[in-house]
Amino acid sequence: MIVVLEKNITDAQLKNIVKHLEDSGFAVHKSSGEERTILGAIGVQPNFDTRKIKILEGVEEVYRITEPFKLASRSFKPNDTIIKIKDVEIGANEIIVIAGPCSVENEEQIMKVAEIVKKSGAKILRGGAFKPRTSPYSFQGLGEKGLILLRQAADEFGLLVVTEVLENSMIDLIAKYTDIFQVGARNMQNYSLLKELGSVNKPVMLKRGLAATVEDWLMSAEYILSNGNPDVFLCERGIRTFETYTRNTFDISAIPVVHKRSHLPIIADPSHATGLRDKVIPMARAAVAAGADGLMVEVHHDPDKALSDGPQALLPHQFEDMMKQVKMIANVIGRKM
Ligand code: PEP
Ligand code: MN
Numbered sequence: 001m002i003v004v005l006e007k008n009i010t011d012a013q014l015k016n017i018v019k020h021l022e023d024s025g026f027a028v029h030k031s032s033g034e035e036r037t038i039l040g041a042i043g044v045q046p047n048f049d050t051r052k053i054k055i056l057e058g059v060e061e062v063y064r065i066t067e068p069f070k071l072a073s074r075s076f077k078p079n080d081t082i083i084k085i086k087d088v089e090i091g092a093n094e095i096i097v098i099a100g101p102c103s104v105e106n107e108e109q110i111m112k113v114a115e116i117v118k119k120s121g122a123k124i125l126r127g128g129a130f131k132p133r134t135s136p137y138s139f140q141g142l143g144e145k146g147l148i149l150l151r152q153a154a155d156e157f158g159l160l161v162v163t164e165v166l167e168n169s170m171i172d173l174i175a176k177y178t179d180i181f182q183v184g185a186r187n188m189q190n191y192s193l194l195k196e197l198g199s200v201n202k203p204v205m206l207k208r209g210l211a212a213t214v215e216d217w218l219m220s221a222e223y224i225l226s227n228g229n230p231d232v233f234l235c236e237r238g239i240r241t242f243e244t245y246t247r248n249t250f251d252i253s254a255i256p257v258v259h260k261r262s263h264l265p266i267i268a269d270p271s272h273a274t275g276l277r278d279k280v281i282p283m284a285r286a287a288v289a290a291g292a293d294g295l296m297v298e299v300h301h302d303p304d305k306a307l308s309d310g311p312q313a314l315l316p317h318q319f320e321d322m323m324k325q326v327k328m329i330a331n332v333i334g335r336k337m
Pocket of ligand 2: 103272298308309
């Protein structure tokens, strides 16, 4: 941590600052320039609140050098994390595609969509059985019935399953059917859920919160990691901005930013990021070009009749096109698909 002191600091103020730092366990190194003096405080704990120093008289600014997350950081673990689930690896050279409807609606729908996405090369089937809807009057999902249908469709076509867990009390039930737990944007800071998912023995896909910084997001991953589950990957799904022509704003830069700061895999969800079918393929291409370890996209065989998110679902032939296009981009950057 670097503490920049005010130009006209008094000796008494300086003494007080140094005492505070030493009492907090820091080794303090003073460096005086012509204009001003700075203090280097070595040994910052991840949970240290830098405001404790910022508010002292004579302090102009405090800069943190180390990150507040540890287990999630690249400096703690330099090598990329690779999550193995059966014969699928997330975070390795191959780009993994997760596809399926927003919600599981009925047997015919999930079977049709599973067949379509498998044929074009998806490895993981998605579909919500418990849906976090903005409106309580919107379709809330089929519940356990949806989980049964999702598992059945995935098994029929040799796919893995990812589905969302909304609350702690659902974990055991969902664990019976899923290969990966999805934590949705609205739950990214549900710390009690994150802690509980630290003790499950299945991977967790942590979506970015609607207004979360990358640091907030990695701190949420830290909750799962520090409670014992090392298999966490992130999913960029767009953030809230002032822009209204898309549902959210797709933060593609989060992909290289996360890769630099963290060893955890990161995939991209261009469906929720843009909210509009015709924007999904270009953003899928961009995500792969930016280094995403995978994609998650919504696909529906009859999106006009979808019970949720129809306007952002790709039609079957569009999904096929997307797979062909992103494969070419993957090859250009030396990745397999
Ligand atoms: C979803 O993927 O089904 C979903 C609800 O997305 P998000 O949490 O990103 O809104
Ligand atoms: Mn959706």
